[in-house]
Amino acid sequence: MPFQLNAPMQKHPELSDSAKHPVRILHVVGKMDRGGLETWLMRVLRSIDRQHFQIDIMVHSQAAGDYDPEVLALGCRILPCPYLTQPWRYAWEFKRVLSAYGPYDVVHSHVHFFSGYVLQIAKAAKVPCLIAHSHNDHRAIERSKNWLRQGYLSLMKRSISRSMTHGLTTSQQAALDLFGPAWVEDERINLLFSGLDLHPFVTEVAPDDVRQEWQIPADAWVIGHVGRFEPQKNHDFLVRVAAEAMHQHPNSYLLLVGQGSLQPQIERQVRALGIGDRVVFTGPRSDIAAILLGGMDAFLFPSIHEGLGVAIVEAQAAGLPCLISDVVPVEADVVPGLVRRLSLARSTVEWANALLTHSRNTPRKSVKETLPSLEASPFNMENTVPLLEALYAAAANQ
Structure with a gap:
């Protein structure tokens, strides 16, 4: 048996x-x-x-x-x-x-x-x-x-x-x-x-404490991403979407957590796009929950392929509105209302508009709202x- x-x-x-x-x-x-x-x-x-x-x-x-x-x-x-x-x-x-x-x-x-x-x-x-x-x-x-x-x-x-x-x-x-x-x-x-280990999400995080490390203003709107700098995560497309969103929303930043072989290329790209002073490369971090809770306002995840996308589940635990590619498995949608999907065939302008609209129309959830969905889940x-x-x-x- x-x-x-x-x-x-x-x-x-x-x-x-x-x-x-x-x-x-x-x-x-x-x-x-x-x-x-x-x-x-x-x-x-x-x-x-x-x-x-x-x-x-x-x-x-x-x-x-x-x-x-x-x-x-x-x-x-x-x-x-x-x-x-x-x-x-x-x-x-x-x-x-x-x-x-x-x-x-x-x-x-x-x-x-x-x-x-x-x-x-x-x-x-x-x-x-x-x-x-x-x-x-x-x-x-x-x-x-x-x-x-x-x-x-x-x-x-x-x-x-x-x-x-x-x-x-x-x-x-x-x-x-x-x-x-x-x-x-x-x-x-x-x-x-x-x-996921849900315990770090229960700890109260002060956004000022998180953002001060990278000199991000307390009132800035921060687009976030967690993932290796490898082709699968589609950073080239991601930063072009972020650049368009920043053009429409001037007081905004991009926070990229991770490391990988493509990071030097992406660093050159953000400088060429003229957003280098508002893009933060954190490198690998052990305090992902704190960064999600205190450092980000929206989560962008345009992966080319995924087995699941654990970072998406973590972002939902932190209550972030998430815009993700439609190739991400549906099993990653855990907290109702936080995730919106979009095809990678859509333009960067359409992605930026969708990110801004989804963020405006989707109030951030508190961990008291998100954790019950996750605590009883697989x-x-x-x-x-x-x-x-x-x-x-x-x-x-x-």
């Missing part, structure tokens, strides 16, 4: 007599930088019962990640396996890690299509529970790739289907990308929304972690 994520469960599931040792889990990620997946995984590490569950993280980079110090402080090991372009060496190193640091009860892979290779190796090593986790929807960009890439995707999808014992997905669109349309009939696959980390604990414990009991 397959494990069902919507089944009743205890907060800390008991292990059977044959599995009294801590359940050992190996998560596989690219690098522990501040991204949506990595931030969610950190919330899991902070919240999970570490007496019952012992977690290590395999990364595909030898460079240090933003979260590495905290990962180590929580008693987890970071195990590099950077040989993505050398499949045979990667397999050898992966097997060595499984042998030297295992045995593991669970391999939980977050590296999307490459999970096909990860889980194939782990299956050959007789790891009992193999989880493929889909956090994104790449279909819009993968359709245009050449035949070689298409062949790789087909091979990896078949390998995932043959190897995994469980599949998790942050949205229905993310499921379609990794598992295909048959996922709805596959009892191994379940939705698991990326949970986006609450306190509801998410017990689901994972039950899944991991079931694997150990088998």
